[in-house]
Amino acid sequence: MASHAIETHGLTRRFGATTAVDDLSLTVETGEVFGFLGHNGAGKTTTVRLLNGVLAADGGQIRVLGHDPATDGPQVRARTGVLTETPSLDERLTAIDNLTIYADLYGVPTGQVNGRVNAILETFGLAERGREKVGGYSKGMKQRLALARAFLHEPDLLFLDEPTSGLDPVATQEVHDMIRHVSREEGRTVFLCTHNLVEAQRLCKRVAVMEHGQMVAVGTPHDLAHQIGADMRYTLEIAPDQTGAARDAVKAIATVSSVEASDAEDAELTLTVSDREAVPDALAALGAAGVRVYAVIPQQTSLEDIYMALHQRKGGAS
Amino acid sequence: MNWRAVRAIVRKDLKVVLKSRAVLIPLIMVPLIILVILPAVGGVLLANANPNSPEIADFRRESAMFFDNLPGTIGDRLDQYDNEVQRVTYVIFNLFFPSMYLLLPTMVANVIAADSFAGEKERKTLEALIYTPTTDRELYLAKLIGPWVAGVAVGWLGYIAFALIVTATTWPLMGGVFVLDLAWLLLILWVTPAAAGIGLGAMVLVSSRVSTFQEAYQLGGVVVIPVLLLLFGQIGGVVYFSPLVALITGAILWAIALVLVVYGARTFHRGELMARL
Numbered sequence: 047m048a049s050h051a052i053e054t055h056g057l058t059r060r061f062g063a064t065t066a067v068d069d070l071s072l073t074v075e076t077g078e079v080f081g082f083l084g085h086n087g088a089g090k091t092t093t094v095r096l097l098n099g100v101l102a103a104d105g106g107q108i109r110v111l112g113h114d115p116a117t118d119g120p121q122v123r124a125r126t127g128v129l130t131e132t133p134s135l136d137e138r139l140t141a142i143d144n145l146t147i148y149a150d151l152y153g154v155p156t157g158q159v160n161g162r163v164n165a166i167l168e169t170f171g172l173a174e175r176g177r178e179k180v181g182g183y184s185k186g187m188k189q190r191l192a193l194a195r196a197f198l199h200e201p202d203l204l205f206l207d208e209p210t211s212g213l214d215p216v217a218t219q220e221v222h223d224m225i226r227h228v229s230r231e232e233g234r235t236v237f238l239c240t241h242n243l244v245e246a247q248r249l250c251k252r253v254a255v256m257e258h259g260q261m262v263a264v265g266t267p268h269d270l271a272h273q274i275g276a277d278m279r280y281t282l283e284i285a286p287d288q289t290g291a292a293r294d295a296v297k298a299i300a301t302v303s304s305v306e307a308s309d310a311e312d313a314e315l316t317l318t319v320s321d322r323e324a325v326p327d328a329l330a331a332l333g334a335a336g337v338r339v340y341a342v343i344p345q346q347t348s349l350e351d352i353y354m355a356l357h358q359r360k361g362g363a364s
Numbered sequence: 365m366n367w368r369a370v371r372a373i374v375r376k377d378l379k380v381v382l383k384s385r386a387v388l389i390p391l392i393m394v395p396l397i398i399l400v401i402l403p404a405v406g407g408v409l410l411a412n413a414n415p416n417s418p419e420i421a422d423f424r425r426e427s428a429m430f431f432d433n434l435p436g437t438i439g440d441r442l443d444q445y446d447n448e449v450q451r452v453t454y455v456i457f458n459l460f461f462p463s464m465y466l467l468l469p470t471m472v473a474n475v476i477a478a479d480s481f482a483g484e485k486e487r488k489t490l491e492a493l494i495y496t497p498t499t500d501r502e503l504y505l506a507k508l509i510g511p512w513v514a515g516v517a518v519g520w521l522g523y524i525a526f527a528l529i530v531t532a533t534t535w536p537l538m539g540g541v542f543v544l545d546l547a548w549l550l551l552i553l554w555v556t557p558a559a560a561g562i563g564l565g566a567m568v569l570v571s572s573r574v575s576t577f578q579e580a581y582q583l584g585g586v587v588v589i590p591v592l593l594l595l596f597g598q599i600g601g602v603v604y605f606s607p608l609v610a611l612i613t614g615a616i617l618w619a620i621a622l623v624l625v626v627y628g629a630r631t632f633h634r635g636e637l638m639a640r641l
C-alpha cells in the first residue's frame with residue numbers, strides 16, 4: 047500500500063440520477079506521472095475532489111498517501127497541491143499576497159514563508175511582477191501563479207488540471223520540465239488531468255481514459271495500443287530507386303498486413319505488422335532482394351489514436 | 365483548531381474587501397453620514413438655535429406622541445435642562461440616534477459577509493480555498509470572524525467619532541458629554557456585537573441561495589428591518605432607548621444571530637459548496 051500514492055476500489059459518486067464516477071478502481075504509484083484523460087463531464091474533476099476529501103463518495107474505498115480522504119481530509123490536503131481548472135486566484139490581491147496567504151493555509155513554517163514565496167515566484171518567472179495585483183496579469187501569468195501556488199508547500203502529490211492551458215511554448219516546456227523534475231528527482235507523484243494528449247504522451251508513464259464516469263482503459267500507451275488491437279508500424283529508410291523491389295519483397299510475408307512506399311528523395315517503406323517478428327523477416331527478405339536498408343524506425347501508436355479509438359468504441363462523447 | 369489558517373482567511377477576506385470599491389463605498393459612506401455628517405450638522409444647528417424659535421416649538425408639537433409617553437426616568441433627566449433646545453438635543457442624540465447607530469454594525473457585517481461568502485463564489489476563488497487542509501469548522505469560523513470583527517470595530521470606532529463630534533459641536537449648549545451613560549455602554553458592548561452577528565447570520569442564510577455579491581447584498585438588506593422597527597417604535601412612543609431596552613434588544617438579537625449561525629454551521633460543508641460551484 048505504501049508504494050501507492052493513490053488507490054481506489056469501486057469508487058462511485060452520484061449527483062441525483064447522474065453517476066459522475068462509476069465503480070472506479072485504479073492505483074497510482076508513488077513518483078509516477080499519471081495521466082487522467084477524458085472529455086468534459088467524463089468524471090475527472092469529481093474524481094480529484096473525491097481523492098482530496100472535498101466530496102464524499104457514495105461507494106467504494108479510497109486511500110491517498112496512506113489516508114482515507116473521507117475521514118482524514120485535512121491530512122490528505124496538507125500533502126496535496128491542486129491546480130484547478132480555473133486559476134481560482136484573488137485578483138484584487140498581489141501575487142505575493144495570494145501566495146503568502148496560501149503558505150499560511152498550508153502550514154509552511156512561518157520563518158520560511160517569505161523565502162519560499164520569493165523563490166517560487168522566481169521559479170515561475172513572476173518575481174518582477176509579484177507586487178502587482180493579479181487582476182492585471184495575462185491569462186498565462188495567472189496560470190503560472192496558480193501553478194506556483196500548487197507547488198508552494200512542496201506537496202507529495204500534485205493534481206494538475208490542464209497545467210499548460212494558456213501558456214506559450216517556452217513556458218509549456220518549462221512546466222513539462224518541472225513536472226518531470228519533481229517526479230524523477232524528488233519522487234513526487236503527479237496526477238495529470240488533461241485533454242492534451244500530446245502532453246500526456248510526453249509526460250505520463252501510464253494513463254487512464256474516462257468515459258461518462260467509467261474508466262475504459264488504463265496502462266502505458268503501449269499497453270493501450272495493444273488493448274485496442276492497434277497494429278504496429280515501422281518505417282524503413284531505403285535507397286530511392288528500390289521502392290518497387292522492396293514492396294515486392296515484403297508483401298508475401300504473412301504478418302505484414304499492409305505496405306506503403308514513398309518515392310520521395312528519402313525513400314521510405316512503411317510496414318503495418320501484426321507481429322514484431324515481421325521486422326527481421328522483412329529485413330531478411332529485403333536483403334535477399336538486394337534492397338539496401340539504412341534505418342528501421344518504429345512508429346508508436348499515438349495516444350491520440352488510442353484515445354479516439356476508445357472513444358469511438360464507447361459510442362462517442364456527450 | 366488551526367488558528368494560523370483561520371487568521372489567514374480572515375486577513376484575506378478583509379484585504380479583498382478593502383480593495384473593492386463596490387464594497388468599500390457603502391462601508392464608508394453610511395457610517396460617515398450617520399455618525400459624522402448628521403451629528404455634526406445637527407449639533408451645530410442645535411447649538412446655535414434660539415430656545416424660543418418656532419422651529420423648536422414645531423418639533424415638540426410634531427413629536428408630541430414621543431414626548432407625551434416618555435418614561436419617568438427620562439422625563440426627570442430632561443427636567444434638569446434649562447431650555448427646550450437642550451431637551452431636544454438630548455432626545456435626538458440619546459434616543460433617536462442609537463437605533464440608527466445599530467444599522468452600522470449590522471450593515472457592515474452584512475456587506476462584508478456578502479463579499480466573503482457569495483462574492484468568493486462569484487469570483488471563483490472558493491475552489492482553491494476548499495482544497496486547503498482547513499476543516500469545515502475552521503473555514504466557517506474564519507468566514508464569520510472577518511465580517512463580525514469588522515462590524516463591531518466600525519460600530520465602536522463610529523461611536524467614538526459620534527461622541528466626539530456631538531460633544532464638540534454641542535459643548536456651548538450642553539456644557540459637557542451627554543452621550544455616554546449606562547444605556548450607551550450596553551448598546552456598545554452588548555447590542556453592537558449582537559447586531560453585527562445578526563447582519564452576519566442573515567448573510568449565512570442568504571449566501572447559500574445566491575451566486576453573486578449583488579444578489580446577496582440586496583437580499584441580505586432585509587436584516588435592517590428589526591432595527592428600523594426599533595427606530596419607528598421609538599418615534600411612535602412605543603419603546604424608548606434605556607438600559608432595559610438595550611438589554612432586551614441585545615438578548616433578542618443575540619438569540620436570532622446564534623440561531624442563524626448555528627443553522628449555517630449545520631449546512632456549511634465543503635462538499636455541498638463544491639457541488640454548487
